[in-house]
Amino acid sequence: xxxxxxxxxxxxxxxxxxxxxxxxxxxxxxxxxxxxxxxxxxxxxxxxxxxxxxxxxxxxxxxxxxxxxxxxxxxxxxxxxxxxxxxxxxxxxxxxxxxxxxxxxxxxxxxxxxxxxxxxxxxxxxxxxxxxxxxxxxxxxxxxxxxxxxxxxxxxxxxxxxxxxxxxxxxxxxxxxxxxxxxxxxxxxxxxxxxxx
Amino acid sequence: xxxxxxxxxxxxxxxxxxxxxxxxxxxxxxxxxxxxxxxxxxxxxxxxxxxxxxxxxxxxxxxxxxxxxxxxxxxxxxxxxxxxxxxxxxxxxxxxxxxxxxxxxxxxxxxxxxxxxxxxxxxxxxxxxxxxxxxxxxxxxxxxxxxxxxxxxxxxxxxxxxxxxxxxxxxxxxxxxxxxxxxxxxxxxxxxxxxxxxxxxxxxxxxxxxxxxxxxxxxxxxxxxxxxxxxxxxxxxxxxxxxxxxxxxxxxxxxxxxxxxxxxxxxxxxxxxxxxxxxxxxxxxxxxxx
Numbered sequence: 001x002x003x004x005x006x007x008x009x010x011x012x013x014x015x016x017x018x019x020x021x022x023x024x025x026x027x028x029x030x031x032x033x034x035x036x037x038x039x040x041x042x043x044x045x046x047x048x049x050x051x052x053x054x055x056x057x058x059x060x061x062x063x064x065x066x067x068x069x070x071x072x073x074x075x076x077x078x079x080x081x082x083x084x085x086x087x088x089x090x091x092x093x094x095x096x097x098x099x100x101x102x103x104x105x106x107x108x109x110x111x112x113x114x115x116x117x118x119x120x121x122x123x124x125x126x127x128x129x130x131x132x133x134x135x136x137x138x139x140x141x142x143x144x145x146x147x148x149x150x151x152x153x154x155x156x157x158x159x160x161x162x163x164x165x166x167x168x169x170x171x172x173x174x175x176x177x178x179x180x181x182x183x184x185x186x187x188x189x190x191x192x193x194x195x196x197x
Numbered sequence: 198x199x200x201x202x203x204x205x206x207x208x209x210x211x212x213x214x215x216x217x218x219x220x221x222x223x224x225x226x227x228x229x230x231x232x233x234x235x236x237x238x239x240x241x242x243x244x245x246x247x248x249x250x251x252x253x254x255x256x257x258x259x260x261x262x263x264x265x266x267x268x269x270x271x272x273x274x275x276x277x278x279x280x281x282x283x284x285x286x287x288x289x290x291x292x293x294x295x296x297x298x299x300x301x302x303x304x305x306x307x308x309x310x311x312x313x314x315x316x317x318x319x320x321x322x323x324x325x326x327x328x329x330x331x332x333x334x335x336x337x338x339x340x341x342x343x344x345x346x347x348x349x350x351x352x353x354x355x356x357x358x359x360x361x362x363x364x365x366x367x368x369x370x371x372x373x374x375x376x377x378x379x380x381x382x383x384x385x386x387x388x389x390x391x392x393x394x395x396x397x398x399x400x401x402x403x404x405x406x407x408x409x410x411x412x413x414x415x416x417x418x419x420x421x422x423x424x425x426x427x428x429x430x431x432x433x434x435x436x437x438x439x440x441x442x443x444x445x446x447x448x449x450x451x452x453x454x455x456x457x458x459x460x461x462x463x464x465x466x467x468x469x470x471x472x473x474x475x476x477x478x479x480x481x482x483x484x485x486x487x
Contacts, residue, residue: 061461062461063461063462063463064431064432064459064461064462064463065436065439065466077460077461080432080461081246083243083245083246083249084245085243085244085245088436090243090245090246090432090433091429091432091461092246092249092432092433093287093288093289093429093432093459094246094249094250094288095288106249109249110245110249113245113248114245
């Protein structure tokens with residue numbers, strides 16, 4: 001069973017995440033954590049409010065030690081790294097990674113350590129290489145690596161770097177990622193039902 | 198529950214990733230060794246950020262495992278010093294989060310005017326950016342002469358840097374912008390002299406500052422304060438340690454004293470939540486009432 005979905009995006013990410021989230025049916029349980037590169041002084045709540053207009057599940061800015069709950073969407077706050085531990089978040093103000101804070105690598109690495117095989121990592125559009133190392137670690141620790149098709153991305157540098165860093169489970173145009181993730185999240189249950197376990 | 202997915206994955210998991218649990222063991226042995234040999238207790242730090250910082254030190258030392266780092270630092274105090282720096286330096290900026298300082302001027306300064314003398318504790322002050330920012334603010338509000346700032350950190354060498362009052366010159370543009378947004382009333386450049394690649398801040402800004410080593414994990418309170426500022430320090434602690442530090446702050450504040458935290462921290466869910474009221478919720482300024 002997948003317990004956490006981590007998504008990273010940079011340039012063009014706001015459009016992409018809106019589409020992806022609205023493609024994910026409400027019954028998908030795993031919490032979704034999203035790291036989007038943004039300016040340190042971005043007005044706090046705008047991104048959460050914008051996304052909330054499009055989907056039913058609650059969208060919140062992650063805070064230190066906040067418990068991670070099913071069906072929620074959590075956003076990495078500007079100017080902090082967001083890390084996950086089992087069941088809760090941790091923040092850090094350590095140096096920028098790949099010029100970014102929040103860094104997608106930092107989020108993904110922490111998710112890979114805390115959740116191992118039950119993480120789905122998704123790298124979307126972006127104009128730098130953040131996320132590639134983190135996605136590779138998710139994959140190495142048994143999780144699932146999904147990458148937006150570079151040809152389909154607003155900026156292809158980030159998906160290209162992720163593809164070079166790891167053997168992705170799926171490289172898909174944006175509009176198919178939601179369906180793919182949905183399949184991952186519902187299928188194990190169906191397997192269990194049909195085997196009568 | 199024994200689906201084919203589970204059973205086919207289990208053995209693969211345990212042979213493909215033999216290092217997963219091993220790393221956790223190595224990390225906890227290292228922390229135990231550091232504590233027993235040097236007395237610094239990082240065992241209750243938040244594991245996710247701690248692991249990152251420890252690995253950074255492993256690589257910086259040219260090593261490849263956490264055990265290797267443990268071996269070196271147990272036999273070489275200089276290596277321990279370097280790890281201590283990695284674990285205790287908190288990257289900060291002058292007037293970081295300018296809106297916090299605006300709120301401090303508007304909501305805390307009027308309270309401070311009611312006291313003949315004020316003690317402020319900046320806990321986990323690291324290299325001192327926040328201390329100088331507060332000193333500047335208090336000077337502009339004409340409160341500095343009746344204030345003493347206690348600036349503490351676990352690490353002596355960051356305190357030395359803080360005392361020196363020299364900050365990178367290439368940061369001054371950012372700090373000046375922060376200062377203006379924070380409601381600064383003068384030209385920021387009045388406060389420092391550029392020399393070589395450093396900006397030397399006025400010595401008079403720290404004439405009422407006491408820099409002292411203090412360990413939030415193990416040391417007790419050392420005075421009573423009207424204000425305690427501890428921003429983005431406790432995010433590196435786990436929940437249990439955070440709770441204890443909250444208790445320490447609660448006990449160290451006068452009634453109606455003010456606690457200032459980082460933007461993404463909260464006293465919500467802390468055992469002392471009910472003893473504080475919100476002075477400015479979005480700027481994380483709280484006032485002790487109970």
